[in-house]
Amino acid sequence: MGDNPAGPVSSTGSADRAVAAAAERAKVTAGRNIPVFEDLPIPADTANLRKGANLHDALLALLPLVGVWRGEGEGRGAHGDYRFGQQIVVSHDGGDYLNWEARSWRLTESGDYHAHDLRETGFWRFVDDPHDPTESQAIELLLAHSAGYIELFYGRPGTQS
Numbered sequence: 694m695g696d697n698p699a700g701p702v703s704s705t706g707s708a709d710r711a712v713a714a715a716a717e718r719a720k721v722t723a724g725r726n727i728p729v730f731e732d733l734p735i736p737a738d739t740a741n742l743r744k745g746a747n748l749h750d751a752l753l754a755l756l757p758l759v760g761v762w763r764g765e766g767e768g769r770g771a772h773g774d775y776r777f778g779q780q781i782v783v784s785h786d787g788g789d790y791l792n793w794e795a796r797s798w799r800l801t802e803s804g805d806y807h808a809h810d811l812r813e814t815g816f817w818r819f820v821d822d823p824h825d826p827t828e829s830q831a832i833e834l835l836l837a838h839s840a841g842y843i844e845l846f847y848g849r850p851g852t853q854s
Contacts, residue, residue: 725740725741725760725761726739726740726741726744726761727739727784729745736786736787737786738784738785738786738792739784740759740760740782740783740784741759741761742756742759742760745786745787746785746786746787747787748785749788749789749790751789751819752789752790752791752819755791755817755832758783758791758817759783759784760783761780761781761782762781762782762783763778763780765777765778765779765800765804766779775799775800776799776801777797777800777810778798778800779796779797779798780795780796780797781794781795782794783817789819790818791816791818792814792815792816793814793815793816793817793834793836794812794813794814795811795812795813795814796810796811796812796813797810797811797812798810811838811839813837813838813839814836815834815835815836816833816834816835817833819831819832820832830849831847831848831849832846832847832848833845833846834846834847
């Protein structure tokens with residue numbers, strides 16, 4: 694608990710701890726990137742902000758998303774709970790959008806690969822709302838799923854950062 698004029702402050706869920714944990718993970722993941730095909734006459738996609746084209750200025754609020762992210766989780770399907778692994782790649786080529794690619798796979802109880810699961814691909818971008826010309830921070834996420842459906846998420850960031 695910390696001191697606060699309004700009363701005690703719980704350190705549970707501390708943003709400082711989350712930032713420190715992200716910095717530790719970055720030591721391992723900083724070198725990850727996606728394969729580059731050298732024979733294309735266009736800027737290469739990159740999921741590493743240290744390499745490739747500069748991130749488009751319009752996307753600076755989404756900068757923390759760029760990277761190669763991996764982890765494990767638990768899901769629930771028609772046949773009960775299951776464990777899965779997932780990799781998410783958020784990349785860019787300097788354009789005014791981010792690329793999104795996610796793939797997941799089923800795991801055994803011991804954490805070994807068991808079977809393919811889901812894939813999705815899409816784009817993050819900032820868009821103008823034709824019904825609200827003063828809106829400057831509308832975010833759109835368009836996803837297409839290997840299961841045969843698409844999703845469109847639209848909203849505004851909750852904070853300035």
